[in-house]
Amino acid sequence: MQVESPQYHHRRPRGIGGTKRVETGQAQNALLLHQKCHTRVESNRLEAYKSGWLVAQNADPGDVPVRLWSGWFVLDSLGGSVESVGEINDIT
Secondary structure (H helix, E strand, C coil): CCCCCCEEEECCCCCCCCCCCHHHHCHHHEEEECHHHHHHHHHCHHHHHHCCCCCCCCCCHHHCCEEECCEEEEECCCCCEEECCCCCCCCC
């Protein structure tokens, strides 16, 4: 049985040429996804923004809740999370 390696997904994409924003390289901007899930995120952008799997360029990923299997959470720069009381209403 072949084990699929997780892929590092940037919630707020780095953009062409990278970025100078510190939080882009921090834990709150990262999700580890299997290839099938990563493909789903990249192929269904509206769902990804509504679920916090993608974050707008003008947003701080640490301020945007993300939907995980066990509910909604806000991620922090140290790799921790706090349960969020609500979902995302504005994706712009």
